[in-house]
């Protein structure tokens with residue numbers, strides 16, 4: 001990803017893509033003092049931009065640092081980066097991290113840096129694959145207890161178990177991993193929230209130790225608009241055989257049907273299809 005044309009927003013100015021480099025003693029690299037966002041622009045406009053910028057600032061505060069830019073400045077910088085790269089449909093990746101000004105676990109003297117990269121990115125999973133639904137393997141790693149890790153922050157360190165779980169799933173021929181939480185209840189995939197249909201109602205795990213995703217909340221709102229009932233509750237993995245539909249929701253994944261979790265098969269159905277289409281209409285301003 002580093003050797004290409006384009007511009008990356010870097011602490012308030014644009015740098016050529018290839019020159020957006022860090023020192024090896026960057027605190028964020030050694031101690032995971034970094035937070036990020038994942039956003040999508042549709043037709044040049046970043047969907048739910050304000051919510052993403054607010055979450056980025058809040059993620060940093062949870063880790064004990066203040067990003068030296070306001071929510072309005074971050075909003076503007078993200079939109080400018082999309083435009084500067086001549087993109088309309090794009091993935092947007094803001095990231096903030098403690099720099100290399102001090103080395104060690106304690107690093108109060110480090111500066112907080114921020115960069116924004118954007119690139120063209122279609123469906124997370126290929127279109128054809130998306131219609132069939134994705135295959136998820138059960139992960140061995142579990143989402144940590146909220147007193148064990150800053151689970152409400154979109155912090156880079158939390159993605160370590162995500163990458164390990166996704167690699168293990170792909171080694172088994174699956175597309176992604178379904179993660180349980182520390183109690184053994186259903187949590188989320190490695191980069192998206194999960195929904196299930198039980199007796200015609202939409203059920204989703206209560207986000208007590210993983211992100212209450214912006215897409216998750218958007219999808220819940222779309223379901224309410226259709227008078228569909230949405231229940232947030234603890235979902236046990238033993239209940240999954242009773243679910244008639246299952247799907248993922250996330251900025252990158254959008255609404256993606258699930259075909260299989262472990263040994264359990266699901267058939268993407270009417271509710272998933274309706275929400276997939278409603279989400280697509282909403283992000284493209286056709287709602």
Ligand code: PMP
Nearest residue numbers: 190191192193213214215250251
């Ligand atoms: N969980 C994880 C682990 C994620 O990385 C994401 C993507 N940010 C989500 C859930 C979904 O969040 P959102 O809908 O805000 O993109």
